[in-house]
Amino acid sequence: xxTTFKATWAQCKAELIRTIRNRRFVFFSVIMPVALFYVFAxxxxxxxxxxxxSWPTYYLMSMTVYGxxxxxxxxxxxxxxxxxxxxxxxxxxxxxxxxxxxVLSKVVAQGVINVAIVLFVFIVGGLxxxxxxxxxxxxxxxxxxxxxxxxxxxxxxxxxxxxxxxAVQVLALIVYMSLSILGGLWFPTSSMSGFMQxxxxxxxxxxxxxxxxxxxxxxxxxxAGIGILAAYAIVFILLSAYIMKKQDAV
Amino acid sequence: MKAAIQxxxxxxxxxxxxxxxxxxxTVEPGTVLALLGPNGAGKTTTISLILGLQQPxxxxxxxxxxxxxxxxxRDRIGAMLQEISVxxxxxxxxxIQLFRSYYARSLPLEQLLLISGLEKEKDxxxxxxxxxxxxxxxxxxxxxxxxxxxxxxxxxxxxxxxxRQLFWDTIRAMAARGKTVVLTTHYLEEADQLAxxxxxxxxxxxxxxxxxxxxxxxTTGRIISFTAGAGVTDAALRRLPGVTDTEWNGxxxxxxxxxxxxxxxxxxxxxxxxxxxxxxxxxxxxAFQALVQPAKEA
Numbered sequence: 001x002x003t004t005f006k007a008t009w010a011q012c013k014a015e016l017i018r019t020i021r022n023r024r025f026v027f028f029s030v031i032m033p034v035a036l037f038y039v040f041a042x043x044x045x046x047x048x049x050x051x052x053x054s055w056p057t058y059y060l061m062s063m064t065v066y067g068x069x070x071x072x073x074x075x076x077x078x079x080x081x082x083x084x085x086x087x088x089x090x091x092x093x094x095x096x097x098x099x100x101x102x103v104l105s106k107v108v109a110q111g112v113i114n115v116a117i118v119l120f121v122f123i124v125g126g127l128x129x130x131x132x133x134x135x136x137x138x139x140x141x142x143x144x145x146x147x148x149x150x151x152x153x154x155x156x157x158x159x160x161x162x163x164x165x166x167a168v169q170v171l172a173l174i175v176y177m178s179l180s181i182l183g184g185l186w187f188p189t190s191s192m193s194g195f196m197q198x199x200x201x202x203x204x205x206x207x208x209x210x211x212x213x214x215x216x217x218x219x220x221x222x223x224a225g226i227g228i229l230a231a232y233a234i235v236f237i238l239l240s241a242y243i244m245k246k247q248d249a250v
Numbered sequence: 251m252k253a254a255i256q257x258x259x260x261x262x263x264x265x266x267x268x269x270x271x272x273x274x275x276t277v278e279p280g281t282v283l284a285l286l287g288p289n290g291a292g293k294t295t296t297i298s299l300i301l302g303l304q305q306p307x308x309x310x311x312x313x314x315x316x317x318x319x320x321x322x323x324r325d326r327i328g329a330m331l332q333e334i335s336v337x338x339x340x341x342x343x344x345x346i347q348l349f350r351s352y353y354a355r356s357l358p359l360e361q362l363l364l365i366s367g368l369e370k371e372k373d374x375x376x377x378x379x380x381x382x383x384x385x386x387x388x389x390x391x392x393x394x395x396x397x398x399x400x401x402x403x404x405x406x407x408x409x410x411x412x413x414r415q416l417f418w419d420t421i422r423a424m425a426a427r428g429k430t431v432v433l434t435t436h437y438l439e440e441a442d443q444l445a446x447x448x449x450x451x452x453x454x455x456x457x458x459x460x461x462x463x464x465x466x467x468x469t470t471g472r473i474i475s476f477t478a479g480a481g482v483t484d485a486a487l488r489r490l491p492g493v494t495d496t497e498w499n500g501x502x503x504x505x506x507x508x509x510x511x512x513x514x515x516x517x518x519x520x521x522x523x524x525x526x527x528x529x530x531x532x533x534x535x536x537a538f539q540a541l542v543q544p545a546k547e548a
Binding site for chain 1 (some may be wrong): 301302303321323324327328329331333335336337338339340344347348349351352354391395447
């Protein structure tokens, strides 16, 4: 048990180091959301409002969500696929490391990464644009984005279940971009047509954003939103577990 | 003492085809065992079954007297699989440290770098290594937990002569410490140099089992070659008792025989027209060819 703990800890650390060293991750999940925030917060203007929140505050939440889901969909998914195809997971099956420890380490490391992304975007964006929110709202919205982010790890795992890492990279990027646009992370859903707004409501991205937007507008979380996001997470987990089991069965 | 590896009547069927066919094998601790066989003979499947990566269709596999999948067993084995596998964004030293953390007792990092010859590459990214270096890293990972049984599937493919020599020395040192080593190889010289037991597998079955000298002696290990006169025909030679095979190269002919001493008298008695006679003992290569060839033609 002591060895397992030591191994799980080492595994977590290794996953963290690998993510931070990954340039693709740093670009997509850290630099891009902050850059997009500055570009669009400035061009649209500080006095524009969405509902009853100021545009920069609204957009800061959108971009934090965008960064967190990007980390799970791009680097996370591709790494899962590559490790399985290249025989790394097969090699681990011969070691005493339990398979739950491998999965747990990945989730924990990504969880830590997501905390860092939320903090980074909040601090750089919030300070830079002088966004004024009560401390409790900062904490609540950050916590909500972080917890909701786990649903996207499940989606990343599902995409990563595909056996071709190059195809995973393309598919992940398509899913990432289309879900971000459809879910109103790039442009608020209120600027969309009625039909597109209906589509947005069924996306997990909108539901994750919605919680944060509600919180900064002084409202509460929407139970329907939580339910939809949780349902997505469960479906993603079950599907990926099923597919991987089927592929591994010999 | 418990057997290190025990396979009892193991069969593995893939889509109706038997990759491993009723194979039984017991390996005592401290053995250096070489598994030989042509491509597709079932070597890699056999290793996968022993490691518990695949489950036999019938029969039982025991490692150190236990199920290969039990954590207790896994703590005491190490393996270098055929496909090279390194992960991105980790350095050589970090990758080895990660593997060390999996085991209850592990060899020191410095020693693992030394035996894999990767001391200078410690701070390089694992993915930046050459193919041969990646295989050596694989070996360091396999040895990380100071295993009692180490499996090496085609370990020296892509290694240069110096690395191979270092590798052989390491294997010998492990064997001297009472470790069990199982290796598959294409290089017969490697099997001859390292193994104290050779098991030849073909079509999923054990077709020969013994020390390298037994394997060499037990098969058509000896050859008489000579330049044949114009009147000598292949059919005439094949009719002679004791000739198991012939091989022609122009007028130069090689006769394979289990007993070359007797054959040379037979040749003289039959007044075969011969010049420049040579008698040589065939190496493991010849023995291997002789073992595998008939099975293929059958």
